Amino acid sequence: MKKQYQLSEFQFYDGEEFITFNLIDINTEKKEITVAVTDRGRISVHTFDLLEDCGRLYFEYGVGFNQIDLDDFEEVDE
Numbered sequence: 001m002k003k004q005y006q007l008s009e010f011q012f013y014d015g016e017e018f019i020t021f022n023l024i025d026i027n028t029e030k031k032e033i034t035v036a037v038t039d040r041g042r043i044s045v046h047t048f049d050l051l052e053d054c055g056r057l058y059f060e061y062g063v064g065f066n067q068i069d070l071d072d073f074e075e076v077d078e
Contacts, residue, residue: 008073014062021061023073026050033059033070 008023020038024045027033031050036043048059057070 009076010068010073012061012066012068014066019061021068021073026057026070033057035059037061 010021012019012021017040022036022038023033024036025032025034028050032047033050034045034047036045048061051058051060058067059070060066061068
């Protein structure tokens with residue numbers, strides 16, 4: 001069964017602050033993911049390469065190339 005990612009969000013702690021990722025779009029054909037990123041009070045939209053490891057989809061974020069796993073995203077209420 002394929003996980004639904006609509007209205008999904010994930011919070012990542014970078015050692016200083018929480019960064020929130022809100023999923024906008026996943027394009028498996030282009031292997032790209034587009035997310036709204038809230039980082040230290042700033043909101044921006046970024047498109048990242050969608051990567052796969054052992055069947056799990058993820059993208060890399062930040063200077064440390066932190067692995068953000070799509071399975072960690074949770075559905076949020078509107």
